[in-house]
Amino acid sequence: MSALFRFDVLARAGRARRGRLQLPHGDVETPAFMPVGTRAAVKGVTSEMLVDLGAEIVLANTYHLHLRPGDDLIARLGGLHTFMGWSRPMLTDSGGYQVFSLASRRTLSEDGVVFQSHLDGRSYKLTPESAVDIQSRLGADITMTLDECPSWPATERDVDAAVSRTLRWARRARTRFDALRSGGVTDVARPTPGQVQFGIVQGGTYPHLREASAAGTVGIGFDGYAIGGLSVGEPIDAMLETAAKTAALLPADQPRYLMGVGTPSDLIQAVARGIDLFDCVLPTRNARNGQLFTRHGPLNIRNARYAEDPRPIDAECGCPTCRHYSRAYLRHLAMAGEIGSSTLNTVHNLFFYLDTMGSIRKAIEFGTVEDLERTFLEAYSRRQPTSDD
Amino acid sequence: MSALFRFDVLARAGRARRGRLQLPHGDVETPAFMPVGTRAAVKGVTSEMLVDLGAEIVLANTYHLHLRPGDDLIARLGGLHTFMGWSRPMLTDSGGYQVFSLASRRTLSEDGVVFQSHLDGRSYKLTPESAVDIQSRLGADITMTLDECPSWPATERDVDAAVSRTLRWARRARTRFDALRSGGVTDVARPTPGQVQFGIVQGGTYPHLREASAAGTVGIGFDGYAIGGLSVGEPIDAMLETAAKTAALLPADQPRYLMGVGTPSDLIQAVARGIDLFDCVLPTRNARNGQLFTRHGPLNIRNARYAEDPRPIDAECGCPTCRHYSRAYLRHLAMAGEIGSSTLNTVHNLFFYLDTMGSIRKAIEFGTVEDLERTFLEAYSRRQPTSDD
Numbered sequence: 001m002s003a004l005f006r007f008d009v010l011a012r013a014g015r016a017r018r019g020r021l022q023l024p025h026g027d028v029e030t031p032a033f034m035p036v037g038t039r040a041a042v043k044g045v046t047s048e049m050l051v052d053l054g055a056e057i058v059l060a061n062t063y064h065l066h067l068r069p070g071d072d073l074i075a076r077l078g079g080l081h082t083f084m085g086w087s088r089p090m091l092t093d094s095g096g097y098q099v100f101s102l103a104s105r106r107t108l109s110e111d112g113v114v115f116q117s118h119l120d121g122r123s124y125k126l127t128p129e130s131a132v133d134i135q136s137r138l139g140a141d142i143t144m145t146l147d148e149c150p151s152w153p154a155t156e157r158d159v160d161a162a163v164s165r166t167l168r169w170a171r172r173a174r175t176r177f178d179a180l181r182s183g184g185v186t187d188v189a190r191p192t193p194g195q196v197q198f199g200i201v202q203g204g205t206y207p208h209l210r211e212a213s214a215a216g217t218v219g220i221g222f223d224g225y226a227i228g229g230l231s232v233g234e235p236i237d238a239m240l241e242t243a244a245k246t247a248a249l250l251p252a253d254q255p256r257y258l259m260g261v262g263t264p265s266d267l268i269q270a271v272a273r274g275i276d277l278f279d280c281v282l283p284t285r286n287a288r289n290g291q292l293f294t295r296h297g298p299l300n301i302r303n304a305r306y307a308e309d310p311r312p313i314d315a316e317c318g319c320p321t322c323r324h325y326s327r328a329y330l331r332h333l334a335m336a337g338e339i340g341s342s343t344l345n346t347v348h349n350l351f352f353y354l355d356t357m358g359s360i361r362k363a364i365e366f367g368t369v370e371d372l373e374r375t376f377l378e379a380y381s382r383r384q385p386t387s388d389d
Numbered sequence: 390m391s392a393l394f395r396f397d398v399l400a401r402a403g404r405a406r407r408g409r410l411q412l413p414h415g416d417v418e419t420p421a422f423m424p425v426g427t428r429a430a431v432k433g434v435t436s437e438m439l440v441d442l443g444a445e446i447v448l449a450n451t452y453h454l455h456l457r458p459g460d461d462l463i464a465r466l467g468g469l470h471t472f473m474g475w476s477r478p479m480l481t482d483s484g485g486y487q488v489f490s491l492a493s494r495r496t497l498s499e500d501g502v503v504f505q506s507h508l509d510g511r512s513y514k515l516t517p518e519s520a521v522d523i524q525s526r527l528g529a530d531i532t533m534t535l536d537e538c539p540s541w542p543a544t545e546r547d548v549d550a551a552v553s554r555t556l557r558w559a560r561r562a563r564t565r566f567d568a569l570r571s572g573g574v575t576d577v578a579r580p581t582p583g584q585v586q587f588g589i590v591q592g593g594t595y596p597h598l599r600e601a602s603a604a605g606t607v608g609i610g611f612d613g614y615a616i617g618g619l620s621v622g623e624p625i626d627a628m629l630e631t632a633a634k635t636a637a638l639l640p641a642d643q644p645r646y647l648m649g650v651g652t653p654s655d656l657i658q659a660v661a662r663g664i665d666l667f668d669c670v671l672p673t674r675n676a677r678n679g680q681l682f683t684r685h686g687p688l689n690i691r692n693a694r695y696a697e698d699p700r701p702i703d704a705e706c707g708c709p710t711c712r713h714y715s716r717a718y719l720r721h722l723a724m725a726g727e728i729g730s731s732t733l734n735t736v737h738n739l740f741f742y743l744d745t746m747g748s749i750r751k752a753i754e755f756g757t758v759e760d761l762e763r764t765f766l767e768a769y770s771r772r773q774p775t776s777d778d
Contacts, residue, residue, distance in 0.1 A: 041728075068721070077697065332472075339732070
């Protein structure tokens with residue numbers, strides 16, 4: 001573990017942890033939500049707006065950036081932070097999830113995966129080693145190992161095979177990562193000082209496979225651990241139960257990241273089950289479709305009932321959108337297809353997510369996280385399609 | 390003229406004027422450029438970003454807002470300023486230009502113009518009186534009279550007829566405006582206190598028709614005067630010559646607004662010919678297409694030569710985009726179709742326009758506007774498609 005990396009659990013409430021992640025580009029207060037900046041940009045907002053919103057860490061997608069504009073180009077321009085004008089911590093994924101969900105004509109082998117770009121059909125190969133190299137060139141604070149993520153539903157046999165392969169790939173990824181850090185590789189730039197690597201636990205919703213995957217991954221030894229293969233279609237209860245059981249198998253003094261999760265109620269429930277880090281496209285993607293999150297549940301601003309509504313999205317919200325604009329104006333922008341609709345809606349949704357994480361952190365400090373979970377879920381399910389919202 | 394309205398010429402340099410326009414929602418230093426917020430939003434930026442960019446006045450389009458969401462709705466929500474979260478001065482056009490350029494199945498008569506919405510085919514009627522009423526409900530600081538704008542090229546006979554009709558409509562518009570202000574109309578809300586009305590001079594590029602139109606319009610008496618019917622396809626020299634001759638026919642102590650103009654070099658040349666106010670979609674529309682304005686001429690950020698260019702758009706520019714992002718990153722965003730491309734490019738282009746107007750104002754104060762015009766035009770034409778930019 002690098003001297004620039006450190007994770008401290010500052011407080012606990014039940015299984016919930018209030019922590020601080022120290023990374024080369026700054027501190028991240030956990031539990032934390034990471035806005036998704038797929039192509040080195042969080043859609044709808046600028047990097048300065050993200051700073052104003054209080055985002056402490058952003059995720060970018062290795063698959064997308066490898067294809068365009070290319071990690072070589074980004075490295076020559078000084079790395080991802082410089083490239084996108086973001087000086088705070090970043091995490092890059094391994095690219096595996098997008099290869100499995102976006103790329104066409106995919107051929108999986110023990111060596112890695114050969115796929116065609118969804119942009120232009122060009123052929124690429126991603127291996128556990130090349131995923132490390134690409135992320136080294138991108139220069140994020142936290143990098144992820146290449147994993148095999150089975151689709152949902154999958155047979156136990158398939159999940160078992162994916163767990164085994166993910167473990168073998170994790171070993172190769174760690175070896176490559178160590179080699180890069182020690183200067184033992186000459187054709188790839190050495191990673192950002194302090195760059196760390198998280199391993200990924202797979203195993204679907206099969207407890208014994210999660211156990212095997214967690215034991216093997218922890219055995220290799222990473223700077224932190226992600227729980228992958230969830231939020232891919234399984235029921236929410238199964239997701240939460242698996243997250244809880246898997247979190248309990250991970251080292252108490254290291255960060256735990258639940259990949260691709262989730263709704264506001266998912267977040268608070270997962271925190272109560274021991275999760276520290278999250279990423280999800282929901283707040284940004286849904287903003288562009290007009291879905292706005294509030295403490296009383298989501299609303300769709302395109303609904304005709306908001307046409308003359310002079311109120312802000314959420315009267316209790318302190319975000320710039322709620323401070324300056326009415327639901328009527330936001331509906332007008334959405335109906336007219338104005339770019340500003342995406343921007344103002346994204347600002348609100350990200351503020352809501354980040355603000356909710358702040359409330360969760362406070363509740364853990366005060367030991368009231370179970371109260372928060374109950375009252376939050378109660379309020380969040382209150383909005384009815386026919387109510388006066 | 391309202392007590393809340395005042396125009397002072399603070400300095401002159403040749404025919405150029407350095408003025409201050411006092412309006413109900415604040416002061417506008419002239420010569421000024423008005424960003425265009427067609428549908429109550431300047432595409433790509435929020436109202437707060439416009440304030441940060443130093444925009445002192447914004448234009449919105451009566452035609453678009455009348456169709457959607459409707460001026461009645463905007464009035465019930467407190468008017469355009471409240472609706473769009475913009476507390477500084479605004480100008481609304483009369484809707485005429487869009488009726489002539491966008492609407493389908495247009496029937497023009499002495500009474501007004503019947504047209505079908507380009508959105509849903511619904512039929513609408515716009516008259517000199519209803520254009521006043523709609524703008525009264527929208528509540529901008531400056532309103533415009535309905536004019537007939539002939540397309541280019543047009544015969545002298547057609548332009549002559551348009552000038553005559555525009556004058557008759559201007560008289561009706563002024564009568565209606567006065568009736569609203571005096572409380573003599575009960576079915577329309579009284580206008581925003583201090584709301585003023587500008588008349589529009591037509592006449593194409595025919596000097597004697599411009600003279601007749603100016604004399605007639607000034608004879609009716611408005612709070613300011615616009616030069617319409619230019620920048621519709623005529624050569625730039627004809628535009629500048631007509632603007633210069635028409636400006637000379639207008640009262641020396643009242644503001645002069647050249648509608649729909651123009652490029653940065655158009656602006657400086659028109660100021661030198663006595664113009665005080667401008668609006669144009671160029672900085673915002675071209676930003677979305679990747680054309681960025683610089684003091685060395687425009688560049689298109691999509692060009693492959695910028696793929697690895699670490700420099701800002703313009704090294705001398707102080708805008709947030711140039712302070713934080715490279716040409717390489719902006720090209721990446723443009724090629725990837727990211728929303729952020731529109732936002733960051735629009736911020737730069739608007740900053741460039743507003744900053745250029747600031748330099749022009751300073752040059753008038755220092756009496757060096759002719760030097761600025763020469764050096765600006767020289768530098769602006771310097772960029773060659775093959776040069777190292």
